[in-house]
Amino acid sequence: MIAEKSIITSNLLEQLQKHAGKVGFMPDDEIVDAIRLLEDKGIPNNKHEDYKYCNIESVFRKEFKIVEQSLNEITNEDIAPLKIDEAINVVVVNGNYNNDLSEKMIIKRFNILSFNDLFPAEKSRLASLAKSKTDALIALNSAFTANGFFLEIEKDAIVPMPIHIIYVNSGTQNCVVNSRNFIHVRANAEVTIVESFYNIGTGKVFSNFVSEKLVDENAKLTCYTFQNEGELSYSVNTNQVNVNRYANYCNTTFTLSGEMVRNNHNVELAAQNCEAHLNGLFITNGTQLVDNHTLIDHQMPNCESNELYKGIAKDKSTGVFNGKIFVRKDAQKTNAYQSSKNILLSNDATINTKPQLEIYADDVKCSHGTSTGKVDEEALFYLKARGIGDESARKLLLQAFAQELIDKIEIESLKERVLKLFEKAL
Amino acid sequence: MISIKNLHASIGEKEILRGINLEVKAGEVHAIMGPNGSGKSTLSSVLAGRADYDVTEGEVTFNGKNLLEMSTEDRAREGLFLAFQYPVEIPGVSNINFLRTALNEIRAYHKQEDLSAKDFLAMVKEKQKLVELDAKLTNRSVNEGFSGGEKKRNEIFQMAMLNPKLAILDETDSGLDIDALRIVANGVNKLKSKDNATILITHYQRLLDYIVPDFVHILYKGRIVKSGGKELALEMEAKGYDEIKREFESVES
Numbered sequence: 001m002i003a004e005k006s007i008i009t010s011n012l013l014e015q016l017q018k019h020a021g022k023v024g025f026m027p028d029d030e031i032v033d034a035i036r037l038l039e040d041k042g043i044p045n046n047k048h049e050d051y052k053y054c055n056i057e058s059v060f061r062k063e064f065k066i067v068e069q070s071l072n073e074i075t076n077e078d079i080a081p082l083k084i085d086e087a088i089n090v091v092v093v094n095g096n097y098n099n100d101l102s103e104k105m106i107i108k109r110f111n112i113l114s115f116n117d118l119f120p121a122e123k124s125r126l127a128s129l130a131k132s133k134t135d136a137l138i139a140l141n142s143a144f145t146a147n148g149f150f151l152e153i154e155k156d157a158i159v160p161m162p163i164h165i166i167y168v169n170s171g172t173q174n175c176v177v178n179s180r181n182f183i184h185v186r187a188n189a190e191v192t193i194v195e196s197f198y199n200i201g202t203g204k205v206f207s208n209f210v211s212e213k214l215v216d217e218n219a220k221l222t223c224y225t226f227q228n229e230g231e232l233s234y235s236v237n238t239n240q241v242n243v244n245r246y247a248n249y250c251n252t253t254f255t256l257s258g259e260m261v262r263n264n265h266n267v268e269l270a271a272q273n274c275e276a277h278l279n280g281l282f283i284t285n286g287t288q289l290v291d292n293h294t295l296i297d298h299q300m301p302n303c304e305s306n307e308l309y310k311g312i313a314k315d316k317s318t319g320v321f322n323g324k325i326f327v328r329k330d331a332q333k334t335n336a337y338q339s340s341k342n343i344l345l346s347n348d349a350t351i352n353t354k355p356q357l358e359i360y361a362d363d364v365k366c367s368h369g370t371s372t373g374k375v376d377e378e379a380l381f382y383l384k385a386r387g388i389g390d391e392s393a394r395k396l397l398l399q400a401f402a403q404e405l406i407d408k409i410e411i412e413s414l415k416e417r418v419l420k421l422f423e424k425a426l
Numbered sequence: 427m428i429s430i431k432n433l434h435a436s437i438g439e440k441e442i443l444r445g446i447n448l449e450v451k452a453g454e455v456h457a458i459m460g461p462n463g464s465g466k467s468t469l470s471s472v473l474a475g476r477a478d479y480d481v482t483e484g485e486v487t488f489n490g491k492n493l494l495e496m497s498t499e500d501r502a503r504e505g506l507f508l509a510f511q512y513p514v515e516i517p518g519v520s521n522i523n524f525l526r527t528a529l530n531e532i533r534a535y536h537k538q539e540d541l542s543a544k545d546f547l548a549m550v551k552e553k554q555k556l557v558e559l560d561a562k563l564t565n566r567s568v569n570e571g572f573s574g575g576e577k578k579r580n581e582i583f584q585m586a587m588l589n590p591k592l593a594i595l596d597e598t599d600s601g602l603d604i605d606a607l608r609i610v611a612n613g614v615n616k617l618k619s620k621d622n623a624t625i626l627i628t629h630y631q632r633l634l635d636y637i638v639p640d641f642v643h644i645l646y647k648g649r650i651v652k653s654g655g656k657e658l659a660l661e662m663e664a665k666g667y668d669e670i671k672r673e674f675e676s677v678e679s
Contacts, residue, residue, distance in 0.1 A: 382514040382568075385474050386528040386584060387502035387535070396527065400518025400567070 095146025505591030611636030
């Protein structure tokens with residue numbers, strides 16, 4: 001097995017290096033370290049505890065033995081239907097920030113730069129939150145990251161409209177795309193960011209996304225992640241978030257398609273009195289796999305975290321929720337809540353859910369709950385007894401199950417988009 | 427309207443209905459009374475089509491059609507309405523959306539077009555008044571966080587909206603204070619017509635002071651053991667069910 005592992009990893013590295021040439025967007029020493037780590041650890045497989053249900057190595061072995069990187073150009077026409085009207089739309093094509101396709105910034109105190117345009121001092125901040133040594137997929141990203149972007153919301157800036165970042169991948173043959181960004185919300189600033197993920201090409205794409213998000217004192221960052229990459233896509237999405245004093249971070253992730261979607265959402269509550277809210281909704285069909293891994297690290301006292309994840313699994317699909325909460329010794333008066341609720345719509349579908357609480361402080365409130373079941377028969381009977389047919393009754397109940405999460409969307413057209421795709425997936 | 431002949435039903439191995447015979451005609455109100463465990467709620471569940479029960483014998487004809495062969499939703503579409511003893515809370519489904527879906531599916535079954543949003547809302551407004559249901563409740567999730575009385579009023583509100591031919595009210599009086607009882611009964615009375623019928627299932631005579639039945643039947647151990655006019659209910663109230671129990675226990679053994 002060890003031999004095979006190194007073969008798959010070195011084959012991948014060799015092919016990516018061939019295509020990448022000499023361009024490197026991360027600091028040089030970071031790239032060197034990342035490659036060394038990758039060679040050492042290898043791409044994780046199901047023997048790796050964190051990737052038990054999500055065998056990345058097998059995806060590379062089966063689907064990406066050959067990496068062509070035959071990437072397509074993207075036009076304004078391609079992007080138009082993906083935009084959100086009430087937002088400023090920023091476009092990232094195959095991992096590269098695209099200034100031409102992005103809408104012009106009409107907002108002050110809001111700066112966006114591609115990695116290529118960063119001064120060395122700024123560049124050195126990349127990878128300060130997402131560390132290669134913690135995860136091989138972060139290392140893979142660091143080694144081969146494309147020309148991502150650095151987004152900064154200046155101190156005290158209240159951004160009046162949402163920023164919508166459209167990550168669009170497109171290729172004709174097997175592609176591996178390493179997208180990356182660093183988002184810094186400075187003190188007292190407030191912003192809403194939507195990150196949407198699409199694959200509009202005809203080739204298979206492995207999308208390895210890393211986002212570092214730094215939320216300074218008293219700032220507020222509200223994020224929505226919209227994943228609709230389709231059946232040719234395999235993705236690992238890592239969010240490494242650092243939240244500071246009195247700051248508020250909120251993310252709701254909607255996963256509506258994608259053959260394999262792995263989300264690593266890691267949040268450090270790094271100072272007192274800050275909070276994080278992580279939510280997720282997925283619906284899977286066919287042989288899809290959606291794996292949500294969250295890690296909330298309560299490092300300091302008086303912080304709060306809330307998690308609500310819901311999933312609906314159809315056909316032979318698999319859903320995973322793994323929620324780790326660390327409460328460190330200093331993190332007294334922590335409030336941490338976690339809930340995972342799932343509905344299985346077929347006997348062949350699987351849900352794996354695992355809360356993992358590690359508590360080292362003694363004055364904390366932590367709770368977790370998980371449930372996996374079928375559609376509520378009593379409610380179904382009640383609806384049918386009023387003349388509603390079996391199929392519509394089930395749909396009503398599944399929509400009701402999801403509504404709590406869909407209602408968290410405060411951007412009307414995004415809400416409609418999610419609702420429409422959700423109904424279609426039912 | 428409905429004709430029940432020799433109806434037997436069991437849950438698992440246990441036979442609960444053991445030969446029910448009942449004939450209800452349009453314009454009539456029937457009350458079915460009986461002690462706990464006599465099979466009252468089973469009867470309403472079987473008629474509404476709850477899957478937990480097996481009908482082992484007998485037949486039920488509803489407006490000339492075989493009721494027992496129909497799905498739960500088709501029974502409702504044919505005009506059968508069950509007001510639940512314990513209305514189910516359905517978080518996330520708004521009352522309004524639920525009713526509009528139900529009404530339009532019933533209309534589609536009868537090859538009628540969907541009701542326009544305007545007509546639907548006008549109807550909601552009118553029928554709400556009938557049971558004095560707070561307009562705020564119609565916009566909330568179905569029964570979620572409703573008080574006991576509000577849930578029962580919501581049942582009658584739904585009945586008013588769906589305008590059934592036969593309404594079966596399963597212990598609609600249970601858990602209601604006297605004011606709520608009066609409101610519910612008043613609603614039911616206003617919905618009565620020569621073309622529809624009502625079956626009241628109740629443990630107590632109290633409801634029958636407000637909704638006066640044409641016939642009263644006493645259910646005991648899965649059979650109707652006694653039938654009469656409204657005075658039978660008063661007699662039961664005065665004497666309790668013990669006499670019935672004694673009388674028919676001996677027949678049993």
